[in-house]
Amino acid sequence: MALLEVSNLDVRFALRQGEVKALRDVSFTLDRGERLGIVGESGAGKSVAAFTILNLIARPGYIAGGSIRFDDRELTTMKPRQLQQIRGNKISMIFQDPMMTLNPVLTIGEQMVECLKAHRRIRTRAAREIALNKLRQVHIPSPEKRLDQYPHELSGGMRQRIIIAIALLLDPDIIVADEPTTALDVTIQAEIMSLLLELCEKHNVALVLITHDLGVVSQVTQRTLVMYAGRVIEQGPTREIINDAQHPYTQGLINALPQMATPGSRLNQIPGAMPTLAKIPPGCAFHPRCSFAFNDDGSPRRDCREVIPGFVRSGNCDVACHMVRDLVENDSDARDPVEIQEAP
């Protein structure tokens, strides 16, 4: 029984110009203590996925279908009061910009105590003690002093440590981190990431790490989910995805990294750009940019243009690609009838 089970999640935004499907058919599971990375470019829907886990999707966005089960309880239909007992308590979140997350007019201590009091019946003195303890865990120098400081008195790296301390305050089972180090410098990023890793391992906390940085994913997570235009296109063990990606988009993303090319040579670029969610191409959303969406004779493949690919298992990865499906089927049995999921 997985700790978190997201299945067939559909999230839409009802805009004046029409409905935008931000997430389509997203499914994944997260076990206790597991670290999952969600990667993709901006607009792929990875942040929407993170927000949806905590049911933080506000109008005009709504969950159009699917389920999110946490500890065998359904989150999508839960009443706000019940949800509050889970959100911030059992599942906590770390946002991208530490300055936006902290309240500028409250001291660090006040914010931490406030958070504890919202979820537990606890005296201020005891709450401060817990807060102090958490600040020590995130290796903040002179934590007693920090409790009475305001966020603006601290540097970016220090603020993000405080955010992590707050996320850990109620001993959550899951931490969802949305681009936690994007606003920080490389040396600080390395520090924050190793801290997050250390704490998750020590307290057996599961981590959902949203990022666009494949390097970070490869160093922190055990499993990876690659998203493109609102869909999951590949998921599997991180090492397998990094070393032997199956989906042409994942391959392209990894090969486009400067560290994959010999210095000074041209980089392997993916042509074009990701479609906006309002104008997702039919069939496989990646087909206009894909170099495998062609038959042997060079004509465009019909299934790539018309049929949304379902998942096939290749190695330990699940891949949504017609080309990979053909490869897998040729491997096992060339004559098997093709089972395709029709586009709705």
Place this chain on the structure above:
Amino acid sequence: MTQVKARSAPQAASAQAGDTLVEIRNLEKHFPLSGDFLEQLRFKGGRLVRRQEFVHAINGVDIDVRRGESLCVVGESGCGKSTVARMVMGLLRPSGGEIRYDGERIDHLSPRQLLPYRRRMQMIFQNPYASLNPRMTIQQTLEEPLRFHHPDWKTPQVRDKVAEVMDSVGIDPEWGKRFGHEFSGGQRQRIAIARALAVDPEFIVADEPISALDVSIQAQVLNLLMDAQETHHLTYLFITHDLAVVEHFGTRVVVMYLGRVCEVAETHTLFSTPRHPYTQALLSAIPRLEDDRPDYIRLEGEVPTPVNLPSGCVFHGRCPHANDRCRREVPELIAAEGTRVACHGVEEGRL
């Protein structure tokens, strides 16, 4: 006629590749922090005293940009890399030191006197959402620098040049009628590059040109910059914090910390044998795709504020190898096995 001249100039330039195009000597920049004269006055011990505070953004920087190279300046936020770029372009006036372009001093020139140089050096900014005028079509955006720098050109000549530039950076001529907001980040950066190339510059300052873009788009723009360098014989001063990009793109690298240069080296040398402790820490912090866990060099503390600079070596507070001399004496850039390093430890042979 003019076009022919503009074309032949860079070729002449490449013939003497390797000589210094931009020479930065002992550059300094302080930004006043304490406001107007009246705001600087304070009562202290019954007397009125004037107190001035400065952000010491750049403190004695020497950089040579050689013709035809891609010189990358790296460092963390606040190290002064963008300030250097802006001063080279004449967008900020230095508080001290000299900038020479092709042998001529340019740091004290008036905007009018700077004009002939502006045609030879162009800038690409970080945020393509802010650097394109939202009320101009792409055609107008690309024509503007040409009309400004070549007032004698007739409209057909300007149009031809714009078409040529659009073609060279892979912009669809159809885009000309549209406005900046209709394009994605990568496309906008392409337009910004086209605008920079329109006046046939020989030197381009690029301030974090790909930081705002997605990975797959970054590759496209980097390829474009490398192609442009080949066809237009450009020299780049490339400001970035992304070391993976530097390793790929740069011929030489300048590492900056708190307004000073720590290390200058050929890219290959810097990445294979970093000498300065800060460079070592910076390189170890890059998230790599390889299997092994991050084994980075943990730096103590944080970057100090540039308001009250530390004495001696600016890095001594975080350096694991600092000794008394580092706390007292400011290290000079010295040559050391193919690199130039500002570190007492390297000079003394401790590191």
